[in-house]
Structures are given as C-alpha cells and as structure tokens.
Amino acid sequence: MKELEKPITYLKGVGPKKGELYNKLDIFTVQDLLYNFPRRYIDFSSPVPIAQAPDNEPCVIRAELVKKLPEAFVRKGMSIFKAILTDGESDITLIIYNNRYGFEMLRTGQEYCLYGKVTGNLIRKEISSPLILDLSSGESVEPVYHLTDGLTQFQLRQAVRNALTSLGGEIYEPLPKWIMSQYKLCALPFALENIHFPKDMHTCEMAKSRLVFDELLTLSLGMKMIRRRTREQSGCVMEYKDISDYYSSLPFELTSAQKRAISEAVADMCKQSPMNRLVQGDVGSGKTAVAAGAAFFAYRNGFQTALMAPTEILASQHFDTLDKFLTPIGVKCALLTGSLTQKKKALMHEEIANGGYDVIVGTHALVQKAVSFRRLGLVITDEQHRFGVEQRAMLSGKGENPHKLVMSATPIPRTLALMIYGDLDLSVLNELPKGRKKVETYAVTGKLRERAFGFVKKQLDEGRQAYFVCPAIDESESELTSVRRYSKELGEGAFRDYKIGTLHGQLAPDKKEKVMRDFKEGRTQILVSTTVVEVGVDVPNSTCMVIENADRFGLSQLHQLRGRVGRGEHQSYCILITDNNSEESHRRLKILAKTSDGFAISEEDLKLRGPGDFFGSRQHGLPKMKIADMSEDIEVLKQAQHCANIVLERDEELSLPENKGLKEMVEKLFEGATGD
Ligand code: ADP
Ligand code: MG
Numbered sequence: 001m002k003e004l005e006k007p008i009t010y011l012k013g014v015g016p017k018k019g020e021l022y023n024k025l026d027i028f029t030v031q032d033l034l035y036n037f038p039r040r041y042i043d044f045s046s047p048v049p050i051a052q053a054p055d056n057e058p059c060v061i062r063a064e065l066v067k068k069l070p071e072a073f074v075r076k077g078m079s080i081f082k083a084i085l086t087d088g089e090s091d092i093t094l095i096i097y098n099n100r101y102g103f104e105m106l107r108t109g110q111e112y113c114l115y116g117k118v119t120g121n122l123i124r125k126e127i128s129s130p131l132i133l134d135l136s137s138g139e140s141v142e143p144v145y146h147l148t149d150g151l152t153q154f155q156l157r158q159a160v161r162n163a164l165t166s167l168g169g170e171i172y173e174p175l176p177k178w179i180m181s182q183y184k185l186c187a188l189p190f191a192l193e194n195i196h197f198p199k200d201m202h203t204c205e206m207a208k209s210r211l212v213f214d215e216l217l218t219l220s221l222g223m224k225m226i227r228r229r230t231r232e233q234s235g236c237v238m239e240y241k242d243i244s245d246y247y248s249s250l251p252f253e254l255t256s257a258q259k260r261a262i263s264e265a266v267a268d269m270c271k272q273s274p275m276n277r278l279v280q281g282d283v284g285s286g287k288t289a290v291a292a293g294a295a296f297f298a299y300r301n302g303f304q305t306a307l308m309a310p311t312e313i314l315a316s317q318h319f320d321t322l323d324k325f326l327t328p329i330g331v332k333c334a335l336l337t338g339s340l341t342q343k344k345k346a347l348m349h350e351e352i353a354n355g356g357y358d359v360i361v362g363t364h365a366l367v368q369k370a371v372s373f374r375r376l377g378l379v380i381t382d383e384q385h386r387f388g389v390e391q392r393a394m395l396s397g398k399g400e401n402p403h404k405l406v407m408s409a410t411p412i413p414r415t416l417a418l419m420i421y422g423d424l425d426l427s428v429l430n431e432l433p434k435g436r437k438k439v440e441t442y443a444v445t446g447k448l449r450e451r452a453f454g455f456v457k458k459q460l461d462e463g464r465q466a467y468f469v470c471p472a473i474d475e476s477e478s479e480l481t482s483v484r485r486y487s488k489e490l491g492e493g494a495f496r497d498y499k500i501g502t503l504h505g506q507l508a509p510d511k512k513e514k515v516m517r518d519f520k521e522g523r524t525q526i527l528v529s530t531t532v533v534e535v536g537v538d539v540p541n542s543t544c545m546v547i548e549n550a551d552r553f554g555l556s557q558l559h560q561l562r563g564r565v566g567r568g569e570h571q572s573y574c575i576l577i578t579d580n581n582s583e584e585s586h587r588r589l590k591i592l593a594k595t596s597d598g599f600a601i602s603e604e605d606l607k608l609r610g611p612g613d614f615f616g617s618r619q620h621g622l623p624k625m626k627i628a629d630m631s632e633d634i635e636v637l638k639q640a641q642h643c644a645n646i647v648l649e650r651d652e653e654l655s656l657p658e659n660k661g662l663k664e665m666v667e668k669l670f671e672g673a674t675g676d
Contacts, residue, residue, distance in 0.1 A: 114133075380405045
C-alpha cells in the first residue's frame with residue numbers, strides 16, 4: 001500500500017480513539033489529512049498597536065511581557081492567570097484560564113504575538129485566552145483548522161507535521177512538467193508543506209494557487225471527458241420538419257424567447273453530434289412549452305422523448321402539461337413513476353419498448369435498467385441541478401446517444417454556470433409571457449401576522465388560493481412536525497372556515513399526488529407545505545404565498561418559492577414573515593421585495609452567503625471542492641479549462657504515461673460523485 005493511502009491511525013500519536021475523531025472530519029487516510037486544508041490563517045506578521053485594536057473583533061498585537069501577576073483561584077477547579085504586557089505605548093492585561101502549563105512557559109522580557117479579541121476601555125485593555133506565538137519560532141503565519149470536540153489545533157497540526165515528515169520524498173508530482181511551467185505552479189510537495197506550514201502569506205498563496213489549480217483542472221478534465229463521451233456521433237440525427245401544428249394548437253402565443261429556444265434546439269437536433277443544451281429561465285418563463293416543442297419535433301422525426309423530473313409531483317405536472325399540449329396533435333404521452341404497481345409498470349415498459357408511447361414522463365425511475373426505449377431520440381431533464389453528472393450520462397446511454405435538453409429554473413450566476421454547465425450550450429429565456437404581473441412582496445415581523453392573514457382571507461374570499469410554507473420552527477423540530485402543527489393551527493384558528501391541504505416530503509407518493517390534485521383542482525383553498533412546492537408546481541389560481549421563518553431560506557430559494565404565485569391573470573402577493581431582526585436578514589429580504597430578476601437575486605445570494613448554497617450542498621451533482629471557490633477562483637477556472645482542452649486534445653483518455661497522475665486525480669475526484 002502506498003504511504004498516502006494508509007489509514008490515519010498509522011501516524012504517530014493517532015490511536016484508534018483519535019482516529020475516530022478524524023473520521024468525523026471525513027479524514028480516513030494520510031492523504032485525506034494532507035488534503036484537509038486550514039480553514040484560514042492568522043497572519044502574525046502585521047500586528048496592530050494595542051491602542052488601535054478594533055473593538056470586539058479578533059486581531060494580532062505584538063507586545064513584551066513585563067510582569068506576571070500571582071495566580072488567582074476563583075473556585076475549585078478554576079484558576080486565573082494574568083500578566084501585563086506592553087507594546088511600548090500602551091499596556092494590556094493578558095488573561096489565561098486554567099492553563100497553568102501554558103502560563104508557566106511565558107517568560108518576562110520576551111516578546112510575543114497574541115491573537116484574540118481586545119476588550120476594555122482606553123485606560124485598561126484586556127485580552128483573554130488569545131493564541132500566543134513565540135516570536136523566536138520564526139513562523140509568522142498560523143493555520144486554523146476546522147475541528148471536532150476532543151481534537152485541538154495543536155494535535156491536528158502535529159499530525160500533519162508527522163505525516164509530511166514520514167512521507168519524506170514520497171509525495172510525487174502528478175502534473176506534467178509543461179503544465180507546471182506554463183501556468184507557473186509550484187511543486188506539489190512544496191504546496192502541501194506550505195499550505196499547512198506557510199513561512200509567510202506569500203508562500204501560502206503560492207501553495208494555494210497550486211492546489212486550487214489542481215482541483216479545478218481535475219474537475220474540468222472530468223467534465224470534459226464526460227462530455228466527450230456524449231459528444232460522439234449521434235444515432236438520432238433528425239431532419240427539418242414543420243412544427244407549426246404545435247404553435248397553432250397552443251392556447252397562447254409563445255414569447256420570442258421561447259420560440260428562439262425551440263429553434264435552437266431544433267437546429268441542434270439536426271446536427272451530427274447530439275444536442276447538449278441548457279434552457280435556463282426564471283420561474284414562470286415557460287420552459288415546459290419549450291420542452292414540448294422540442295419533443296414534438298422529435299416526434300415528427302419518429303423519435304421518442306423521455307422527460308425526467310426530480311419529484312413525482314413535478315413529473316405528473318409536466319405530464320399534464322405535455323398531455324394537454326401534445327395529445328390533441330397526435331402525440332401519445334405516458335407517465336411513468338415509481339409508485340405504479342408492478343403489473344402496470346411492466347405493461348408500460350413493454351409499450352415503451354414497442355414504441356407505443358412517444359413521450360414518456362417520469363422521475364428517475366426512468367433511468368432504471370428495466371426501461372428500454374424503442375427509439376429514444378431526446379432526453380429532457382428538468383431542474384437538472386438535482387441530478388448528478390453521472391445520472392445525466394446514464395440516461396444518455398439509453399438511446400443511441402440521444403439529444404439532451406436540460407431545463408433549469410435556478411438562475412445560476414454566470415461564473416458558476418461556466419463550471420456546472422460547462423458541458424452544455426445555453427438558451428436563456430429572458431422574457432416572461434405577456435401580462436405577467438410582478439409579485440408584490442412584503443417582509444413583515446410576526447407581529448403583523450394577523451393582518452397578513454386577514455389579507456390572505458380576502459383573496460380566498462375572492463376565489464383565489466394560497467400557499468403557506470414553513471420550515472422547521474426551531475432547530476430541534478423536524479420539518480414534518482412543524483408543518484403538521486402549523487397546518488393544525490391555521491385550521492383551528494384564522495382559517496377554520498377554509499379548506500386546507502397539507503403537503504410534505506414524507507407523504508406516500510399517492511397521498512402527495514392527491515393533496516396536489518385537490519389543490520390544483522380547487523377542492524382545497526390553502527396548501528400548507530414544506531419546501532416540496534419549491535420547484536415548478538403550477539397552480540395559476542393561487543395568488544398568495546406566505547413564508548414563515550423566511551430568513552431560514554436562501555434568497556434564490558425564496559425566489560423559487562415566490563414563483564409559485566403570479567402565474568395567472570391575477571395580481572399576486574408574497575408575504576415573508578420573520579422575527580429575525582438582524583440587519584443582515586433585513587437587507588436580504590429587502591432585496592427580494594425590490595427585485596424580481598432571478599439572476600440578480602442569485603448574484604446577491606452569492607455575495608451575501610457565498611457559494612455554499614450552490615457548491616456546498618452538492619445539489620449540482622458535481623464533486624465537492626476542497627479548496628477551490630468558484631466565485632473567487634474564476635480566473636483560475638478559465639485557465640484550468642484551457643489547460644484541460646490542451647491535455648485532452650493530445651490524449652483524450654489520459655492514457656499517456658505523462659498523464660497518469662492526472663488520470664488518477666480525475667478518478668479520485670469523481671469516484672464519489674454519483675449525485676444523490
Ligand atoms: P417554468 O418556466 O417556471 O417551468 P412553466 O413552463 O411551468 O414555467 O409555465 C408557467 C405557466 O405559463 C404555465 O401555466 C404555462 O402554461 C404558461 N405559459 C407558458 N408559456 C406561455 C406563454 N407564452 N404565454 C402565456 N402563458 C404561458
Ligand atoms: Mg417548470
């Protein structure tokens with residue numbers, strides 16, 4: 001076994017007990033440990049004068065220890081150690097709790113760097129339990145790792161030190177030389193040493209650039225290899241056919257953005273290589289009508305279309321729409337879901353294999369092995385960020401390299417789209433159907449809840465419908481109990497005279513279906529739910545959306561939720577209720593009230609919350625990044641993509657000896673990336 005692959009317990013000082021703590025941090029092998037990068041660094045090289053230390057914000061000061069004060073016992077098991085330090089201009093009292101050993105190590109007359117929060121007033125300043133750096137050590141930057149209970153910064157650092165020492169020269173350089181020189185990268189052993197034990201911030205940056213590049217190059221290579229596999233000759237080359245039947249059968253006029261997207265898809269499907277197109281449009285922009293148009297074109301060419309949605313509710317809704325649009329013009333549509341009985345399923349599989357159906361709508365049950373198509377020419381996935389890259393590739397494998405159309409309502413900032421959808425061409429629906437009104441959005445505190453409810457009642461009395469969305473009320477509560485309780489409260493209180501349906505993720509599929517249908521067909525007036533209504537549910541008669549604990553959601557998610565209303569002819573309203581009074585929360589919700597542009601909102605989200613929402617949750621189905629940050633490292637990403645192109649042009653399967661290291665990196669990064 002290679003040294004790097006050995007379990008973490010192989011290291012000195014890491015026994016089975018400690019090993020488990022490391023496992024909690026997702027560190028299992030020596031390699032994992034080395035690739036567990038510091039969360040941040042404390043730079044001791046630029047201290048501030050004590051007098052200018054910021055209020056209540058950690059900073060670094062540099063001072064000489066003047067005098068140690070006698071130990072003070074507070075109570076049994078609790079003692080306080082104090083010392084006076086000076087930076088020549090001001091004094092500060094250092095306070096250390098319980099740590100006798102640490103205190104005894106400090107020497108009067110010696111200079112130290114301290115990192116912590118400085119408190120007190122102009123006359124007396126204090127710093128409690130700071131991180132203390134002995135200046136004689138020669139280091140000026142300290143890494144700070146993410147920890148778990150029972151593990152200290154010191155222990156973790158020690159383990160990394162041991163790992164680096166015991167590996168010695170064993171870390172080999174996976175990058176071909178030309179890449180290192182062309183992109184000015186430092187060597188891997190140097191990078192690993194300096195990401196953990198940087199001499200100064202400069203070497204730290206060098207190390208980081210190298211590791212970020214590695215990660216983004218690996219990701220780019222992997223994505224491009226997946227794309228290449230699906231970019232081969234298509235077995236489904238179509239020819240131009242008239243689809244005006246479709247246009248004229250619709251109950252509305254398509255927007256020019258919709259028409260453009262359909263013609264782009266049509267043009268793609270007539271090419272020799274399969275289409276790989278993303279239709280990105282804000283909520284309500286009419287993506288389904290685009291999908292139906294493309295499906296109709298495939299049908300006119302004698303091909304089947306599969307449409308895959310992330311949930312049963314969405315699948316059945318898409319089915320309803322496609323059925324309505326397409327059945328009258330001769331297309332046979334089927335809905336295939338996991339909840340069908342075995343018998344019905346088998347029957348349906350047979351029909352699909354015989355070509356009895358032209359358009360098959362379903363959840364990922366569709367990708368299961370049992371399903372084979374007679375002549376699959378087009379695969380449409382809705383809300384594809386919920387599907388892993390692998391799942392995408394798998395469905396493509398069903399036909400003879402069919403065309404792919406992906407619909408996404410998540411307006412991903414351009415920078416991120418470049419990576420996630422790096423393998424796709426883009427059609428943007430930047431126009432809403434005529435007559436759509438802006439959803440009026442208000443953020444209120446719980447105090448105004450009664451008034452808000454009064455307002456909703458008026459809407460209901462006029463024949464409209466309303467959504468109420470609530471996440472878990474408090475951390476200890478599951479979404480399920482919270483939505484049930486909330487629904488009960490509404491039903492026994494303010495809304496006792498109205499019919500209420502309750503929807504949550506744990507309902508059996510057929511129950512869910514029924515709740516949805518009852519709402520859609522107007523048998524219930526209110527739908528209380530968790531975020532399962534987030535994507536795509538379409539009930540044009542509902543005009544109110546009330547969101548409890550609105551500050552719990554990301555802006556983009558709120559925007560998605562809000563997109564459930566404002567889909568019909570009536571003016572619609574969204575009421576965000578929150579008792580979080582922080583400025584941050586206000587600012588966020590205000591953005592939402594002000595703008596209805598999903599792209600602008602997601603840019604804001606990215607700024608305020610960082611890319612975590614896009615990249616932390618793995619919803620996008622991409623492998624997880626350890627060090628690269630898509631919103632910051634966009635320049636490196638471009639370079640990495642460029643580099644990946646050059647590599648693959650010469651060696652498309654990475655089979656040359658010089659690319660062996662790269663190949664291993666790609667395999668390792670993508671091995672767990674099967675989506676969820
Ligand atoms: P989304 O892009 O959010 O998936 P949908 O495809 O669900 O949007 O469409 C939203 C609603 O708008 C549906 O009721 C659909 O029938 C309707 N619709 C789609 N295109 C148009 C259009 N050009 N004019 C009017 N209504 C449209
Ligand atoms: Mg939709």
